[in-house]
Amino acid sequence: MNQVSVIIPNFNGIKYLKDCLDSLRKQTMKEFNIILIDNASTDGSVSYLQENYPEVILSVLDQNYGFCKAVNEGIRLSDAPYVLLLNNDTIVDEDFVKQLYHEIIQDTNIFSCQGKMLNLRNPNIMDDGGDYYNALGWAFTIGKGKDAKKYNQKREIFSSCGGAAIYRRDLLLTLGLFDEEHFAYLEDMDLGYRARIHGYRNLYCPQAMVKHVGSGTTGSKYNEFKVYYSARNNIYLIYKNMPVLQLLLNLPFILLGILIKGCFFSLKKYGRDYVKGLKDGIRLSFHHRKNNKKVRFQWGNLTNYTKIQLDLWVNILKKVIG
Numbered sequence: 001m002n003q004v005s006v007i008i009p010n011f012n013g014i015k016y017l018k019d020c021l022d023s024l025r026k027q028t029m030k031e032f033n034i035i036l037i038d039n040a041s042t043d044g045s046v047s048y049l050q051e052n053y054p055e056v057i058l059s060v061l062d063q064n065y066g067f068c069k070a071v072n073e074g075i076r077l078s079d080a081p082y083v084l085l086l087n088n089d090t091i092v093d094e095d096f097v098k099q100l101y102h103e104i105i106q107d108t109n110i111f112s113c114q115g116k117m118l119n120l121r122n123p124n125i126m127d128d129g130g131d132y133y134n135a136l137g138w139a140f141t142i143g144k145g146k147d148a149k150k151y152n153q154k155r156e157i158f159s160s161c162g163g164a165a166i167y168r169r170d171l172l173l174t175l176g177l178f179d180e181e182h183f184a185y186l187e188d189m190d191l192g193y194r195a196r197i198h199g200y201r202n203l204y205c206p207q208a209m210v211k212h213v214g215s216g217t218t219g220s221k222y223n224e225f226k227v228y229y230s231a232r233n234n235i236y237l238i239y240k241n242m243p244v245l246q247l248l249l250n251l252p253f254i255l256l257g258i259l260i261k262g263c264f265f266s267l268k269k270y271g272r273d274y275v276k277g278l279k280d281g282i283r284l285s286f287h288h289r290k291n292n293k294k295v296r297f298q299w300g301n302l303t304n305y306t307k308i309q310l311d312l313w314v315n316i317l318k319k320v321i322g
Contacts, residue, residue: 001031001080002031002032002033002079002080003031003032003080003081003082003101004029004031004032004033004080004082004083004084004097004100004101004166005032005033005034005035005074005077005078005079005080005082005083005084005169006024006032006033006034006035006083006084006086006097007035007036007037007071007074007075007078007083007084007085007086008020008034008035008036008037008074008085008086008087008088009036009037009039009067009070009071009074009087009088010036010037010038010039010041010045010070010088011038011039011040011041011064012041012042012043012045013041013043013045013088013089014041014043014044014045014048016088016089016090016213017045017048017049017053017088018052019091020086020088020089020090020091020092021034021053021056023090023091023092023093023094023096024092024097026094027092027094027095027096027097027098028094028095028098029095029097029098029101032080032084032097032101033055033057033078033080034053034055034056034057035056035057035059035074035077035078036049036056036057036058036059036074037059037061037070037071037073037074038058038059038060038061038070039061039063039064039065039066039070040060040061040062040063040064046058046060057077059073059074059077061073065180065183066180066182066183066184067162067178067182067183067184067187068177068178068179068180068181068182068183068184068187069180071085071162071178072177072178072180075169075172075173075177078169080169081168081169081170082101082104082105082166082167082168082169083166083167083169083172084097084100084101084165084166084167085162085163085164085165085166085167086163086164086210087163087164087212089120089212089213089214090117090120090163090164090210090211090212090213091120091210091211092115092164092209092210092211093208093209093210095207095208096115096208096209096210097208099115099205099207099208100113100115100165100166100205100208101166103154103166103203103205103207103208104166104167104168104203107201108168109199109200109201110168110200110201110202110203111167111168111171111192111195111200111201111202112159112160112165112166112167112168112192112195112202112203113160113165113166113202113203113204113205113208114128114130114131114157114160114161114164114165114202114203114204114205115164115165115205115206115208115209115210116129116148116151116152116204116205116206116207116208116209116210117129117161117163117164117210117211117212118148118209118210118211118212119145119211119212119214120211120212120213120214121213123148123211124147124148124149125145125146125147125148126143126144126145126146126147126148126151127141127144127212127214128141128142128143128144128161128163128164128212129141129142129143129144129151129204129206130142130143130155130157130158130160130161130204131157131158131159131160131161131188131189131192132157132158132159132311132315132318132319133158133159133189133193133311133312133315134253134312134313134315134316134318134319135250135253135254135257135309135312135313135315135316136253136254136256136257136260136316136319137234137238137250137253137254137257137258138257138261138319139186139189139230139234140319141161142157142318151206152206153206154203154204154205154206154207155203155204156201156202156203156204157192157202157203157204158189158192158193158196158202158311158315159188159189159191159192159193159195159196159202160188160192160202160203160204161188162178162187162188162191163212164208164210164212165188171195171200172191175191175194175195175198176194177191178190178191179191179240179293181236181284181293182229182233182236183229184225184229185226185229185230185233186230186233186234186237187233189237190233190236190237190240190241193237193241193308194240194241194295196304196307196308197241197295197301197304197305197308198301198304199301199303199304222265222268222270223270224270224273227265227270227273227274227277228273228274228276228277228280229277230277231261231273231274231275231276231277231278231281232277232278232280232281232284233277233281234281235277235278235281235282235284235285236281236284236285238254239281239285239294240285240293240294240295241295243297243305246305246309249309250309250312253316258278261274262274262275
């Protein structure tokens with residue numbers, strides 16, 4: 001029986017598929033299957049997979065729905081107790097699946113475990129050592145661009161990067177899967193945040209190593225698409241996960257964070273995209289007031305909210321220190 005389903009979303013990523021899938025064929029753990037969800041690629045990805053990787057379970061969507069709908073489709077197709085989300089522009093070490101699986105089964109309170117993501121072009125440099133969120137409303141990764149040797153300790157993180165992380169499938173179904181309103185960016189932060197509200201933990205597992213191209217699908221570090229969706233989704237994330245009192249407590253920090261980023265992106269010539277994202281994030285949040293997307297406050301989770309709030313403050317210092 002498969003213990004893990006590796007779920008790979010793909011959109012016009014044919015140039016990455018061979019290296020990614022060949023590395024999965026070399027895994028020391030064999031009790032897993034691969035589910036690839038294709039977002040209506042036009043580059044020959046589907047025929048390439050059918051001809052060269054018949055073991056891959058393939059589902060082809062009728063259009064590009066983005067990351068969230070693709071991985072949700074994969075989660076629903078899986079019958080394994082754990083699902084491992086993996087970007088198509090990655091190459092995993094031979095123990096990658098085994099290490100993440102062995103880590104998450106240690107404690108039923110663990111919701112997710114993220115691997116150590118390295119820069120593919122220079123594996124001595126970190127790509128992602130765990131995702132964090134702070135009271136300024138900033139999501140960031142620890143270690144990006146720094147010496148990988150300094151990030152060999154297992155630790156708790158705010159949330160796992162959905163590009164290389166394992167999750168408990170039953171909890172994913174209970175928490176509501178990835179919110180497809182995000183399309184792309186911060187959907188994994190939103191999910192990790194929701195899990196923490198309910199008292200679950202997210203871990204960084206450095207023994208599970210993966211090399212990552214980075215920006216393999218959407219292009220450079222900053223572009224109109226990223227700036228817009230990151231701003232939009234961040235407002236939506238705050239609305240969804242913060243109770244009113246916590247939102248008021250953090251409002252001065254959030255406004256300061258928006259001001260700083262607004263100035264930064266204006267200098268980068270993306271100011272209009274950032275402002276448009278903020279406006280659409282507000283519209284999206286008000287729209288979903290009617291649809292009960294907001295995480296309902298429960299007094300039983302008060303301790304968890306307190307822990308989250310302390311992290312939001314501490315993570316400001318983590319961002320400054322790097």
